[in-house]
Amino acid sequence: MAKNRKHLGEILYKAKLVKKEDILSAIKESKAKNKRTGEVLIERKLIDEKTLTKVIAKQFGLKYVNLDKVKIPEDSRKLIPEDLMRKHVIYPLGMSNSTLKLAISDPMDLEMMDTLRFRLNVDLDCYLARTEQIKSKIEDSFETAVAEDDDELKHSIDATAAELAEAGHELQAAALEAQAADVDDDGPIVRLVNLIIDNAYYMRASDIHIEPMGDRVRIRYRVDGVCLEKDNIPKNMQASMLARLKILAGMDIAERRLPQDGRIKRNIGGQDIDFRVSALPGYHGESVVLRILRPDAVNIGIQSLGFEQDDYERFLSIISRPNGIFLVTGPTGSGKTTTLYAALQELNNPDKKIITAEDPVEYNFAGMNQCQIREEINLTFDIILRAMLRQAPNIILIGEIRDGEVADIAIQAALTGHLVFSTLHTNDAISAITRLIDMNVKPFLVASSIQAIMAQRLVRVICDKCKEVDNDPDPYYLKILGITEDDLKTHTLYKGAGCTNCQGTGFKGRQAVFEMVEMTSEIREMAFVKAPTNEIRKVAIAGGMKTLMDDGKIKIYRGVTTPEEIAKISQIEGLVEE
Numbered sequence: 001m002a003k004n005r006k007h008l009g010e011i012l013y014k015a016k017l018v019k020k021e022d023i024l025s026a027i028k029e030s031k032a033k034n035k036r037t038g039e040v041l042i043e044r045k046l047i048d049e050k051t052l053t054k055v056i057a058k059q060f061g062l063k064y065v066n067l068d069k070v071k072i073p074e075d076s077r078k079l080i081p082e083d084l085m086r087k088h089v090i091y092p093l094g095m096s097n098s099t100l101k102l103a104i105s106d107p108m109d110l111e112m113m114d115t116l117r118f119r120l121n122v123d124l125d126c127y128l129a130r131t132e133q134i135k136s137k138i139e140d141s142f143e144t145a146v147a148e149d150d151d152e153l154k155h156s157i158d159a160t161a162a163e164l165a166e167a168g169h170e171l172q173a174a175a176l177e178a179q180a181a182d183v184d185d186d187g188p189i190v191r192l193v194n195l196i197i198d199n200a201y202y203m204r205a206s207d208i209h210i211e212p213m214g215d216r217v218r219i220r221y222r223v224d225g226v227c228l229e230k231d232n233i234p235k236n237m238q239a240s241m242l243a244r245l246k247i248l249a250g251m252d253i254a255e256r257r258l259p260q261d262g263r264i265k266r267n268i269g270g271q272d273i274d275f276r277v278s279a280l281p282g283y284h285g286e287s288v289v290l291r292i293l294r295p296d297a298v299n300i301g302i303q304s305l306g307f308e309q310d311d312y313e314r315f316l317s318i319i320s321r322p323n324g325i326f327l328v329t330g331p332t333g334s335g336k337t338t339t340l341y342a343a344l345q346e347l348n349n350p351d352k353k354i355i356t357a358e359d360p361v362e363y364n365f366a367g368m369n370q371c372q373i374r375e376e377i378n379l380t381f382d383i384i385l386r387a388m389l390r391q392a393p394n395i396i397l398i399g400e401i402r403d404g405e406v407a408d409i410a411i412q413a414a415l416t417g418h419l420v421f422s423t424l425h426t427n428d429a430i431s432a433i434t435r436l437i438d439m440n441v442k443p444f445l446v447a448s449s450i451q452a453i454m455a456q457r458l459v460r461v462i463c464d465k466c467k468e469v470d471n472d473p474d475p476y477y478l479k480i481l482g483i484t485e486d487d488l489k490t491h492t493l494y495k496g497a498g499c500t501n502c503q504g505t506g507f508k509g510r511q512a513v514f515e516m517v518e519m520t521s522e523i524r525e526m527a528f529v530k531a532p533t534n535e536i537r538k539v540a541i542a543g544g545m546k547t548l549m550d551d552g553k554i555k556i557y558r559g560v561t562t563p564e565e566i567a568k569i570s571q572i573e574g575l576v577e578e
Contacts, residue, residue, distance in 0.1 A: 008037055011055050018046050049130050057128035060107040065127040067091070067103060067137055077141040080116065088112040091129070091137045098122055103129040103137075111236060114215060118234050189237070193244045197275065197290070199230070201268045203503065206292055208275075210245070212238050212285030224460045224510050225333065228503060238285055245288055249277035257281055264290070271295065276362070293362050302342045305335075306511030308554055311546070314516060315454075319343045319421075324451035325414045327401075329426040335458045335512050336423040337362070340397060343421060344368065347395055356397035357384040373399070385409040389418075398422040404439035411441065414449040428548065429455040429517045430537045433527050447519070447527040455515040457548060457569035459561045460507035466499035467559070477563040481553060481570065494559040511560060513569060515548045 012018040018026075018041065026040040033040075038056065041047045047055075057064040072093055077085075079092040079100060088109055093101040100122040104112075113124055196219060200208045205221035212218075217233040233241060246253045249262025264275040276291040307315060318326055326343075328336045341363065344354055348367045359373035359381070369391070371384050381398065382405045388396060389409075400423050401407045414420045426432045432453045436446045470493040478488075496506025517523070517540045526536050541547065546554075552566030 006059060008055065008059055011059055012041075012047070015055070017051065017055070022046050049132065053128055053130045056107065060128070062107060062126055062128045065093070065103055065129050067129050067133040072137075079120070082138070082142055084112070084115070085138050089131055089134050089138075091134050091141075093127065095122075096125070099125050101125045101127065103127050103134055105129065105131040105134050110215075115234060115236065189240045189244050192233075192237075193241060193248070196231075197264075197266060198268055200290070200292060201273060201294070204509075208290040208292070210242070210288040210290075212242075212282065212287065214284055217241065217285075223503065224505070224507055225458060226460070226505070228505075242279075242286055242288060245277065245290075246279065249275075249279075251277070251279060256286055274362075276360070295363060302346055305339060305342060306555070306560075307514065308546075308551065311514055311516055311551070314518070315343075316346070318452045318518065319347060319419075321419060321451055323414055323417045323419055325410060325420045325422065325449050326451055327422055327424050327432050327453045329424045329429060329432050329453065329455045330457060331425065331427075333458070334456055335510075336456065337399075339454075339456060339512065340421050340423065341365070344395065344397060352394040353392065354395045354397070355388050355391055355393040356399070357381055357388065358397070358399040369393075381406045382409055385413070389413055389416075393418060395419045396421070400424070401436075401439075404441055407436055407439050407441045408445075411445045411449040415445075426455070428537075429453040429515045429545075430533050430540060433536065434530075434533050437527075437530060443528050443530055447524040450519050450527075452516060452518045454517075455548060456512045458510045459513055459552065459555070459565040459569060460505075461509045461511050461560055462494055462562065463496040463499065463502035463506055463508040465501040465508075466497040466506060467494055468497050469493070470495040470562070473563055477567040480567045481549060481556075481563055483553070483556075483563065491557040492559070493556060493563065495562055507565075511555070513548050513552045513555065513566065515546065515551065517545045 013020055013023055022041075022044070023037075026037050026044065026046070029035070030037045030040045038047075038052045042049060042052060054064045056062075070093070072091075076092045076094050079095065080090065080102075085091060089105040090112065091103045093103055095101070098121075100116070100120065102116070102124055104126050105128075106112075107126070107128060113126075116122070116124060196208060196210070200221050203221055203223055205223050206225075207222040209220040209222070209227065210217060211220065212235075214235075216235055217238050218229060219231040219233060220227045220229050222228075243253045245264075246260070246262070248264045249260075251260045251262045259281065260279045262277040262279075264277055266273050266275065271294070273295075274293040276293060278289045278291075279286045280289075281287075302315065303312065328339050330336050344356075345365065348354060348365065350367070353369070354367070355369045355371065357371045357373065361370045361372045364370065371388070373379060373381060373384065381400075381402065385396075385398065385406065386409065396410075396413055396418050398406065398410055398420065401410060410420050410422060424432050424435060426435050430453070432455075433446060433450070437443055473488075473493050473495075478484075496502060496508075498504040498506045502508040519527075520543055522539055522543070523536060526539065547570075549566065549570040552561070552570055555561050556563055556566055
């Protein structure tokens with residue numbers, strides 16, 4: 001079809017088929033009565049249907065076909081379900097290789113074309129025919145053997161779905177069955193949604209992104225921090241699929257204008273898995289994201305986090321102290337909560353009382369008292385923390401220090417004999433000191449209460465199944481990390497070739513890269529006098545602190561990850577010295 005089509009009236013006028021004043025009058029009436037210009041012209045008997053169809057074919061760059069004069073194979077009607085023929089007024093003219101020749105009545109019916117391409121897995125060669133001819137052809141074809149044809153069609157769909165499933169395309173098979181089902185039959189949609197959720201779990205995904213687009217619904221899974229596009233669902237299944245998800249999540253299915261949150265609990269592989277669901281209205285429909293909260297994601301133990309041996313020993317020493325604040329910093333999705341949970345599980349013994357204040361409580365642990373922030377009833381961090389201190393805890397976890405008031409309470413708790421764990425959003429460890437001071441926390445309180453600060457990032461781990469020596473590493477990333485030719489002579493770099501085990505990415509799983517600084521007397525004094533961050537960092541590095549880049553390079557040399565992965569998380573201002 002031509003991208004820049006001429007107007008129907010222009011073609012009719014130039015062909016001298018209709019007078020200019022009649023065309024203008026018909027256009028005016030079509031707008032007033034919400035009709036097509038061609039319909040008005042036929043009603044006024046200014047043009048017949050055959051001529052109009054030929055003109056529209058020319059307008060859209062299609063071939064015109066007279067169904068009364070072409071020989072159509074007898075079994076052509078079996079190529080397309082009857083309901084689609086009747087709904088869209090179309091008729092199959094036969095197959096040529098993998099291309100379906102199709103007589104259509106409306107060249108603007110793009111939904112019909114997308115549906116046929118998906119359901120039949122064919123290319124389309126469209127011909128324009130008169131509406132009445134197509135309807136007559138449909139009636140003639142389905143006068144007999146209606147029941148037999150329905151049975152054959154169902155068998156064909158089931159067989160196609162079985163073939164797709166056998167080839168590993170289970171989601172596409174489920175979508176095909178759901179699309180072929182009756183409108184009132186919810187079974188296939190239920191199976192499709194369940195399959196989307198189960199696939200994400202077995203792929204080790206952390207999120208499912210269901211994103212309506214102009215012509216389809218895109219399904220993406222976030223695996224090891226990277227979004228992978230795996231499937232597309234036909235646009236006409238969007239409403240029923242989103243309705244099913246909202247029912248499962250306990251949302252209002254009638255509300256499509258405002259964001260909504262919900263929760264789904266599902267047993268997969270013998271485990272009860274929670275899904276945090278968010279629906280956000282968008283231009284093409286509601287975008288739904290399911291955050292997968294799997295218990296095994298936080299029950300990994302401290303040693304599995306990615307600590308080098310010296311940092312591991314320092315970490316255990318710090319969290320074993322009786323009081324003070326231990327901060328973990330980093331952007332959203334850097335594994336801060338997982339690290340703190342691992343620390344709490346190490347300390348979770350009957351002789352210690354542990355209380356947490358979280359927003360939200362994502363994972364439940366036996367032996368800990370976990371409190372959920374609820375802003376709508378004014379149950380905020382500061383209110384919970386004040387009440388928490390009256391419960392005589394040994395260890396306190398604050399989900400995030402968001403403002404000066406929460407920071408002050410956390411510091412007071414640390415100074416009165418409690419061990420406090422919390423997170424902060426800063427790029428590196430040292431910046432946490434100035435961040436707290438910027439929150440109007442007095443510098444002497446920051447200097448005296450903090451025991452240690454640890455920044456972290458997550459990097460992908462090279463897949464063991466397809467790990468191979470990288471003989472040609474990218475010099476751009478080597479330069480960023482300061483890896484020289486001499487370094488390459490003494491260390492072997494590795495990469496993942498990509499295999500079925502890792503979805504072809506070359507990576508499977510993630511580990512953390514750490515930057516940990518303990519508050520020495522010299523650093524406390526610098527914090528007290530509000531020394532610049534760069535100066536504190538230099539003192540910390542001189543005192544033995546490994547930067548994120550340093551820790552990352554160790555993991556590169558051990559064959560855990562690649563230079564590209566470390567370069568992505570190491571480009572912090574001031575971190576790379578000239």
